[in-house]
Amino acid sequence: MRITVTVNGDETTHEVEDRTLLVHYLRDVLGLTGTNVGCDTTSCGACTVLLDGESIKSCTVLAAQADGRSVTTIEGLGSAEEMHPMQKAFQQHHGLQCGFCTPGMVMASVSLLRENPKPSEEDVRAGLEGNICRCTGYHNIVKAVLAAAEDGGAK
Amino acid sequence: MSILGTRVVRSEDPKLLTAGGTYADDLREPALNGALYATYVRSPMAHARITGIDVSAALESPGVVAVYTGADCDLDPAPPAPEGALGGKPHPSMARPFLAKDVVRFVGEPVALVLTEKRAQGEDAIELVAVDYDPLPAVIDLDDALSGTNLVFPEAGSNVVGVGGADAADAQFADCEAVVTATLENQRVAAAPLEVRSAAAAWGDDGRVTVWLSTQNAQGARDALQGALGLDEGKVRIITPDVGGGFGAKIGIDPEGTALAWASKRVGRPLRWTESRTENMLAMTHGRAQRHKITIGGDRDGRVKAYRIEVVQDLGAYPGVASFLPALTMLMASGVYDIASVTSQATIVVTNKMVVAAYRGAGRPEATAAIERAMDLFAAEVGMDPADVRRKNFIKPDAFPYTTPGGAMYDTGEYEKALDAVLESAGYAQLREEQARRRAAGETLQLGLGLSTYVEITAPDFSVGEDAKVEVHDDGTATIYTGSSPHGQGHLTAFGMLVQDKLGIPLEKIKLVHGDTDQVPKGGGTMGSRSLQLGGSAVYRAAEDVLEKGRKLAAELIEIDEGDLVLDKEAGRFHVAGQTGTGVSWGELAAAAREQGGLAADCHFAEDLPTFPFGTHLAVAEVDVETGQSRLLRHITVDDAGTILNPVLTEGQRHGGIAQGAAQALFEVMYYDPDGNPQTANFADYAIPAASELPSFELLSQETPTTLNPLGAKGIGEAGTIGSTPAVQNAVVDAVAHLGVRHIDMPTTPQRVWQAINEG
């Protein structure tokens, strides 16, 4: 089938198999490899992107379901020269090590602050429950998200 | 002011945060154009004879180019690992084939390899490979393995691959007033890096193969692959892309990677392979998997006089790296304590489960878990506070260097200082009061305090050392080449700081090259908490040599005595003392040195001995005595790893380590049912903790430098795990100790805690 998805502000149109998952559309068709796959049970959140502004696990959504809608991936959030406040906070507070969970974690955090601009530590921990990080022990991720909230990172 | 010791955020991060890393599955190299996808057919049986494989239906499936089985694969099986410090030799029949030949020995063992044009076609086609299995009795339980009723390798005649150490002698505990024995399970866990195993292979017309591999040590992988494929030196290039975590399980190259390179040659096309998470849980090496029988004895005043540990190491289906782990467990058996008599013994056995290898700490966390549980059991027996018993038995600061009965030579240590700092910061006395209050009130949520005072060995391969090269370019930038292999640790930042400190070339102008065996032919990789002390020291020394070369050249160019030159580290420029106008920059020096082969220096750095970081962890846990649910409330630590280069990085290592240790104590187990079917083979069933299940950690700092390297640094990568695992377990047991509970095995799941309370 033919789908049209706005990805990071650009309109993309491609022919895809019905069973194509959104994450594979992003990675294999569009070459946006920032979004990762970490599991096969919708457990890890490495594949988290924003669909019409809300965080979803792109391994569990068909590309077809994104037809006519808009997707933001880590590549669309900010650039190395001009990082999004959440990206800056992750660097500042060492919220990443190997970086594999990071794109999903950052997107989930952005979405979290949009829903709750002034979260408590507990809110952040609960809000990121669907995102696994094996490296950081979450300590610095939580710190980064709280710092981003302080700096008005909910945009 | 020197940049060393300051908080520097990572240079690695902007790319990782805005574009994501380039992991093996992200590679879009031209050499991989037209690559086929490899998908493994894996055994659903723990132990079975393969009586037939029919690939015809799979070959008809859309997109299938080839299907290979063990019968096609002409590579010699990988010989079993020698069993380290233990006696005996593993039987030759224990060699591991790259694709199973006649018998499968664990669920997940690769049986066939399907090559398809598209990735999804492989998933469909493997369903069509018809394998006939004749089931054999599976050896799962350690006691069954030891009894030898059923054998993993009948030709070997026994499941026991080796026994080492000393036999028990009753006399060891003869003069002890109190003796406690216990059997402790250090359960099998999965490393579960967030990036699964992934590789790509492409052969050149020159008969040379390039393998892109998610690995912790490219050079080791190169040597292993060269050997397995029977290739001459120089015919294998390994390139390490970004690696999404390893934790010991990505050391070297796994059979699937080797078979990939072999199949790529056979089919004549480049190949890519990225496993699923389920495959990763089944067939990436597991960790720990030891059972301990401990005996501890001493006097009623808390003085420990004798300790014995008997280790049974589950190797899994083929003897690999786990054969070496018990040697480290025995070496570190007595921990931070001055115990007159310490004996140990280890038995290594094969079972029909996944192969066991290194996992964050690799043999040392097991030693710490055993002795720290033993200290608590002894404290309970003599009716003393666990902190007091520990204090009474510490090796004193003036005893260093200290050689343990097990033969380890500890370099430096300040054990009591670490304990005091933690107890004070935590408010230990108040916590005990609160615990007493809750106990007296019979509250549902009981409080537990768990201590672990640990010492560990880092850079156990100290004598192998590490290689580095530092090169300055004519644009004023520098490149560091290292045999160390980052996968999240932040080497670019750490090593870059060392070069900036020496040469005055700023971090943002420094590049790091690692993991490409053509560019860095020699290297030991990243494991065993070796990177900074070995790799960093090599970089530091190489930078020193570049500094001397630069100074000499600058003196020649300016025509002045070297002694009259000053390096302005702010400007990255040598100038005449007192005369900033006359000088030469690093870029100009590199340009001038071009004729003589550039401005660079190599260094190989090895330590004379390994280093022994130490610390104290205190876990505060809450246990619901009605449901058995435990929760880690606070975790306070000192992890003294010598001089700190960058607190940002060491704190990150500690956080991650603490979480992984707490995860083993509370949640994680790679569980096999009695028939050898893994029950926790995906992220829905295997309980990796989420942010909501852990607290923030309270880190205290303490630095007792080592003299064994120029940086004063010891390793920090594994300390968090080593310290936290028994602390958290001890806290859970302590929370319900007043209900008659003496011990609860890890993971301390609600069911186990509830059961312990009800049996208590």
Ligand code: FES
């Ligand atoms: S890949 Fe794990 S949740 Fe999507």
Ligand code: FES
């Ligand atoms: S940084 Fe490695 S998994 Fe999160």
